[in-house]
Amino acid sequence: MFKRIFVVALFFILLTAVLTFPLIMKITSFIPCFFSTDEVYGTIWDYWRVGYSIDHHLPIRYTHLICAPLGFNMFGTGTNYYLYWFAQNLLAKVISPIFSYNFQIFFNFVLSGVFTFLLTMRLRLRIPFSLFAGLIFAFCPYQFVRSWQHLSLTFNWLIVLCLLMIIILKEAPTRRNKTLFSLSIFLLFSFDYSIMYSTAIVLASFVIYSLWCSWREKIKVRDRLMVEGKFLLTVGGLVLLAMVVLLPQLIAIFKNLAVTPDVSYFVAHTYVKSFEDLFVQSARPLSYFFPVVVHPLFGKFTEQFVGSQLYGISFTEHTLYLGWTPLILALVTFRRWRRNRKSLTSNHESRITDKESFYIGFFVFLVFVAWLFSQPPWWNIFGFKLYMPSFFMYKILPMFRAYCRFGIVVMLAVAVLAGFGLKFVLERFKSQKTKAAVSALFCALVLFEFWNWPPYKVIDLSKVPAVYYWIKEQPKDIVIADYPLDADSPNEL
The missing domain is CATH 1.20.1310 (5 helical Cullin repeat like)
Known part of the structure; x- marks a missing residue:
């Protein structure tokens, strides 16, 4: 079992290296990104800050490097994940902040594939179909856009x-x-x-x-x-x-x-978000069906719809593309499951076991539930409001606003159903060579749909902005104010 897991992990490591290329070539100087990347810089800066504070015997909780002259409490919001914080900063201190960031990206891609493989194996799918499901989930567009913008959201x-x-x-x-x-x-x-x-x-x-x-x-x-x-x-x-x-x-x-927060700063408040954000950061009709905007062939087509009510305004939050290949295979599974329940299977179709039927039914149910949760608080149908789960959940958990993030749950369910779908499609062929060729074709189609380069999605942080050389020459006790703050380039570091 452990040997099998090792081989599977190696498979996903190699795929991650290819699909994030050339990040693997300079893992201590490049970071993954795309044209709207900004939050990455703040994350890496904080890794550096913790190491700097330790080396210079400064408090880790407070820093005087920003918000001068009072400083800033880095743990003031209360959203502190102590185990995660310790692990990532230990890695940053021992090796480097950039390596710590990139290692987590690689780690999360690989584990997403490995655990999806193990999940589908538990559901009685054979190795090729489990690998296929893992490939879909690990390398879907949602995973990539999060790796370019929100590190913590890659731990899917x-x-x-x-x-x-x-x-x-x-x-x-x-x-x-x-x-x-x-x-x-x-x-x-x-x-x-x-x-x-x-x-x-x-x-x-x-x-x-x-x-x-x-x-x-x-x-x-x-x-x-x-x-x-x-x-x-x-x-x-x-x-x-x-x-x-x-x-x-x-x-x-x-x-x-x-x-109780002051409504005047709802946007900045960690635990109570503006109710209007739930409409802005919810899934749209085309979010699940249009390719990612950075796809080398189809991206320009999708880009025309960004900002519309049909797709959504965010390059990251509304990238929920499921892929037509996984969707078609998931529909094959659904149709076969329905036929099996009605005892309408044909001669060349194997009967679905009770356990398989239970799990297929669950993932069909999960697609529906997660899709509902990703919707805005209500649909306005000819003046009638049809309320969605987010409307009610906001009253209980007002700190969550980006309900489109349930798209990754939809993706997981579709990936598992697609694994079953590939199994059912291959039942139609007797030759092992034909089965291998069809499997390779479906894998190639998925990778093509989810492909995102050229151009390469990396930034070279070894190229230090010129302003830092100027700052180095200034007296150490000065305070620098940046108006406006440049949050779209390495200057934020």
């Missing part, structure tokens, strides 16, 4: 890991599996809260779907309630255990939630 393998663990826990609720599930939740809470939110909806969807399937089965009510009730208590108890372990990290959040 956590969604897959937690889903894999809850499936294993349901099938075999052993002490070992309970421990592994708790560790997966602990890791989830230790990174990005947006990913934590998405994962919570995924896990809740799995529990709800399991309950619904149990209700439909011809079993005694008492037995059903006992089995599902025990499963719910187990999951709830393990999640609470992980939260207790992370209590120091969560206390600051609860304190900030108790403070």
